[in-house]
Amino acid sequence: MSSRTISTEAVPSSVLHASLSIDPPNIVRAQGHYLHTSTGTAIYDASNGAAVSCIGHNHPRVKLAMQQQLDAVEYCFAPHFTTPAYEKLAKFLVDSTNGKMQKVFVTGSGSEAIEATIKMARQYYVEKGELQRTKFIARDRSYHGNTFGALDVSGHKARRTIYEPMLGGNTSHISPCYPYRDLRWGETTPQYVERLAQELEDEFQRVGPETVCGVVFETMAGLTLGAVASVPGYLKKMKEVCERHGALFILDEVFAGMGRTGSLHAWEQEDVIPDLQTVAKGLGAGYVPIGALMVGKKVVDVLDRGTKAFVHFQTYHGHPLACAAAYEVQQVIQDQGLVENCKRMGEYLGEALRARLGAHPNVGDIRGRGLAWAIELVKDRNTKEPFPVKQKVAPTIHAAGLQKFEIAVLPGGGVVDGVNGDLVVLAPAYDVNREEVDLIVHRAAKSIEHVLGPTTVAAKL
């Protein structure tokens, strides 16, 4: 027998999984809203992976568009060529902003879109002759990606800590907009907004207003702070501070964009227009790895009057297959009115979660917008004291969901201080119906109650 005969005995996986000691479920098929494991379990995908698979799995229209693109052109180098696929997707995105964004740079992920954004912001000031602008202001417990530039902007302590000595250190972080924990007793929303705007103003003054390239915020905080929509007037006020100091207002919509919050661009609900914007997850819905930087007129004009060339490229940027798939995903969303469904079903999901879990003694907050919802879990509802991180509450609920209740939810950690504080995030597909929402709420509640005990307290959220 050849020494290369393949053994039928179980061998350790060669994949560097999230844990070296736990093998994750092996997904052999994905269809609609279900993930099918090698052991025959059908898991309801209530989180769309990391808020990605927004039109469900195995969509025939997207597969056909990808096949047609493969038949036409699978790859060419974007700095030297263009393709109908790249042109069509970019035009769709520009049109979707009514021309507020004028140019699109397609990347392979959300992190890469943020990297491109950081570079574009810097180049904008270099072209304007403001060479001293090198800094960014972002928010504590934010997440903008895991590559070094994007991680430097991110404010999530647990994800940064071991790399901290290697990060560029060009970003400082201010408080997020997080009323559940930060709104003071007796404080009105306008007063809270004023306080946060003053903190941003103070930060500009501390670092030197003339040294700041831009302010980078998630329009709606995503997986790390847990589906926190901005309070009314907040983003508008923050943009005013930013503009006062000539810095760019940058919105990261990798999580919140492309319909997830009930409007195609989350900023449409906030009465602000960013100078630079990123999108990713819902853009390609998981059929391809894709993200994009969208560039507003103000920045395009400066480049146009200057060098006329973005000093950045990647081998796979503007990938035609990714663009063709994303374009078709967006057509499906449009044709089926899925952004509107997202808004409608989101409202129903919020109501159903509050009705089912609002009285649980460890449910501190239930919040969300569109089809992005989070349940913040606390040890004590009155003091809002979190569970200690070592108790692994959210990861245990996630595991219970997969192993016992056939549901995939997203566990989040560090919501209180970047380390402690547990979340369960739900981000189902835009085409869910009421029966599915009921199923999601039932299974998610079962998973939570399995770990934390039943819902017994009379008071509801």
Ligand SMILES: Cc1ncc(COP(=O)(O)O)c(C=O)c1O
């Ligand atoms: C707001 C935000 N920005 C950036 C990223 C990074 O995107 P990716 O994981 O595609 O690199 C994420 C990912 O979760 C995100 O939620």
